[in-house]
Amino acid sequence: MSAIRNDWTIQEIQEIYHSSLLELVFRAASVHRQYNDTAEVQVCTLLSIKTGGCSEDCAYCPQAARYNTGVEVQPLMKKEEVLAYAQKAKDAGSTRFCMGAAWREVRDNRDFDRVLDMVRGVNEMGMEVCCTLGMLTPSQAQKLADAGLYAYNHNLDTSKEHYSEIISTRTYEDRLSTLENVRKAGVTVCCGGIIGLGETHNDRINMLHTLSTMPEHPESVPINALVAIAGTPLEHNSKVDTWDMVRMIATARILMPATMVRLSAGRTEMSVAEQALCFMAGANSIFAGDKLLTTPNPSFEEDDAMFKLLGLMPRVAFKEEKEYRAEMIS
Ligand code: SAM
Ligand code: DTB
Ligand code: SF4
Numbered sequence: 001m002s003a004i005r006n007d008w009t010i011q012e013i014q015e016i017y018h019s020s021l022l023e024l025v026f027r028a029a030s031v032h033r034q035y036n037d038t039a040e041v042q043v044c045t046l047l048s049i050k051t052g053g054c055s056e057d058c059a060y061c062p063q064a065a066r067y068n069t070g071v072e073v074q075p076l077m078k079k080e081e082v083l084a085y086a087q088k089a090k091d092a093g094s095t096r097f098c099m100g101a102a103w104r105e106v107r108d109n110r111d112f113d114r115v116l117d118m119v120r121g122v123n124e125m126g127m128e129v130c131c132t133l134g135m136l137t138p139s140q141a142q143k144l145a146d147a148g149l150y151a152y153n154h155n156l157d158t159s160k161e162h163y164s165e166i167i168s169t170r171t172y173e174d175r176l177s178t179l180e181n182v183r184k185a186g187v188t189v190c191c192g193g194i195i196g197l198g199e200t201h202n203d204r205i206n207m208l209h210t211l212s213t214m215p216e217h218p219e220s221v222p223i224n225a226l227v228a229i230a231g232t233p234l235e236h237n238s239k240v241d242t243w244d245m246v247r248m249i250a251t252a253r254i255l256m257p258a259t260m261v262r263l264s265a266g267r268t269e270m271s272v273a274e275q276a277l278c279f280m281a282g283a284n285s286i287f288a289g290d291k292l293l294t295t296p297n298p299s300f301e302e303d304d305a306m307f308k309l310l311g312l313m314p315r316v317a318f319k320e321e322k323e324y325r326a327e328m329i330s
Pocket of ligand 1 (some may be wrong): 060061062063100101102103104131132134135153154157193194203224225226227228229265284
């Protein structure tokens with residue numbers, strides 16, 4: 001088995017990314033079967049627990065207050081409602097539940113205490129709990145860890161070079177420092193990006209370079225295709241080509257063999273055959289449920305039919321911890 005590397009060079013990544021498509025998919029599929037059970041796909045459900053009205057200017061985002069996108073602002077949901085939704089997701093086969101809030105950053109206030117309570121509740125249900133709440137200080141990351149948070153999602157979105165074209169209200173450095181705070185608190189890192197923002201191939205390669213040369217690879221890397229939203233500055237961007245999605249997923253898989261690579265936003269625009277190519281190329285996680293945060297996603301039923309057709313199975317919760325414990329006992 002080839003070793004996990006954190007010293008990839010830009011040139012090596014360029015060579016992989018630009019290799020001929022079928023060779024690239026074959027190589028990624030080979031790496032994938034060395035490190036992972038290729039029949040297994042992690043099913044993660046998202047819930048927007050606080051929607052819209054965000055002060056940031058992320059050019060892709062339906063929840064930024066400054067764009068007229070028609071998203072209805074909703075205050076923080078009640079714990080009982082969130083737990084009921086998590087139970088529904090669990091019953092439908094999800095093992096990870098991710099709560100998203102349209103916040104620039106977490107503030108130390110009562111809303112944060114309520115989120116900590118939700119984290120405890122979902123954790124007690126036996127699901128892997130994830131949150132995406134914006135920037136975190138070290139002590140906020142620690143509080144989330146103490147409440148039982150399993151993963152924190154905080155995307156780099158694009159390359160350092162392209163970042164200021166997309167967001168001006170925070171910096172790439174801000175993003176990286178939150179990721180460091182999450183890592184130090186012992187919470188697993190979920191960090192990826194979006195394609196279709198008007199970036200070049202080199203921007204995608206540079207983002208993958210940043211991710212794959214972190215001292216520890218993120219445990220999960222979501223690859224989103226831009227969902228172009230009317231009212232945002234990117235509303236007229238052209239639809240992401242599925243081949244680009246496949247190329248991105250395959251390259252991520254080769255660079256970060258043991259990471260969960262998530263085929264994220266954009267699945268409603270993809271046929272089952274196109275999604276199958278992404279699984280071939282090493283994607284092993286999806287968001288399930290008919291809504292992402294504010295935009296549509298395939299239904300549980302459609303995904304169930306796709307899993308049956310492709311012979312895929314949902315990954316069990318806390319798999320790594322369970323295997324580790326089993327090894328310690330034997
Ligand atoms: N406010 C927090 C933050 O920005 O980290 C958490 C929620 S934010 C909506 C989470 C992620 O959703 C973003 O980093 C971005 O990658 C993704 N996202 C948002 N709008 C999107 C869109 N229109 N298409 C694809 N991905 C999108
Ligand atoms: C991620 O990388 N993609 C998800 C999750 N992490 C939070 C969000 C996608 C959002 C798509 C636009 C929406 O539904 O609002
Ligand atoms: Fe959207 Fe998050 Fe940016 Fe706010 S910080 S505009 S919720 S992506």
